[in-house]
Amino acid sequence: MLVRRARIPEELLPDDPPEDRPWPLSVPCVAQLVEEDMTFERPVTMLVGENGSGKSTLVEAFAEAWGLDARGGRAGRKYGNDRPKTPLGEILRLESTSAGARQRGGSRHKRKGYFLRAETAFGFMETVSSMAGYWDENTSEMSHGEGFLAVFEAMFREPGFYVMDEPEAALSFQSCLRLVDLMYRLGESGAQVICATHSPILAATPGADIIEVGDHGFRRTTWEDLALVDHWRRYMNNPTAYLRYVTQG
Template sequence: MLIERAYVDLSEEARAESGDSWPWTVPCVRRLATDGLKFRAPVTFLVGENGSGKSTLAEALAEGFGLDSYGGSAGYKYASSREPSVLGQAIRFDATAVGRRMVRGPRTRRRGFFLRAETAFDVLGRARLSGAPEEMSHGEGFLMAFREKFRQPGLYVLDEPEAALSFSSCLELLGVLHELRRGGAQVVCATHSPLLTALPGAEIVEVGEHGMRSVEWDDELALVDHWRRYLTDPRAYLRHIID
């Protein structure tokens, strides 16, 4: 692992001014600012409803590590006009020895990739891949990036990578994540996918009005419970929507 804990470093003045403004009003960000976020496994999944703050948190972690907030590899700027977020500028890390050499060294020493669903196709078009992403579907382009860019030890932050992937492609991504952690990399992934979060040995952090909490996939994760109930009896959900 590279990062053992993420926390927010704000001056007293900045902390006083941030209390009633976004993103500090988001419960998971407020929890991060007060208690920090510990990483207990090489792969961490952030789950929660739309608007819960998981993407905000993922982007800030990427920025704090030196990954471009627009998306892309460490050490390069694909979107120089995009200003770093307030939260991303305030993120600090308690890192392992390997992680400290990346975090404290020059930007070009850092390794990793930030993949966000909204900008992934543009970023992949600028990346050096063996094929041309514009000639592929979004899912094929994603998988090519996973195979070719997700290889060496570093921090890989993914924001809803399942958006363009089929069931079988999600399984392939699981294999990539498994190989990354075996090779010494660390992954933080914001997702709505019960398939991805089933990766054995991964930690699942559920974000919401409660802030953040670690949950178990089978017993406590709400999205798994909802999918299981829906697939068992779709009408139990659909009757409230289409009747």
């Protein structure tokens, strides 16, 4: 592992009382992080929660704290580091392990990692296509899912810090299973993965630490106890029980 903790130093917080702090400090999961930090206990961490729960806000800041661009891309890109950071990325700090400190302590070229953000990934792939240091395939001639898999295979290799925001957006069931295998192998290799997801398939990655994000803030849980898994299981067993409410009126 490369990172053991995410925290926000007290001296970087605004002077407002906690209940009056501006966004994103008002988001429950961020407010909890201010109070007690977020620890990383396993090589693969899954952040699971509803839309608007703050998952993307967190993973963007984790990526930026490692030196990755919040819009996506690989570590060590000089031009990516010149962009303004997100509000949380400006103040969040990562506490490294000894292996992480060795990567972060040298030149930017020593830093290994990648941030794949589903919202911006397609445009980014077109921008860097055929550039040195990326992938050989022409992703513009692929489906979105094939393009994502090409990025994973080319960029998610070395022991580095890999952050993903809803990578399942373009993936089929089988492709999600391929990503599970990749994340598992990365974790075994000494890399670290943090993935925000709505996918029960990705959340089931063997050995992953699961953190559920919501109005409560954040808490560790198991795959079986995830609200996401419960909803999918009940829906697949009896879709009509859900759809009759959706289609009424």
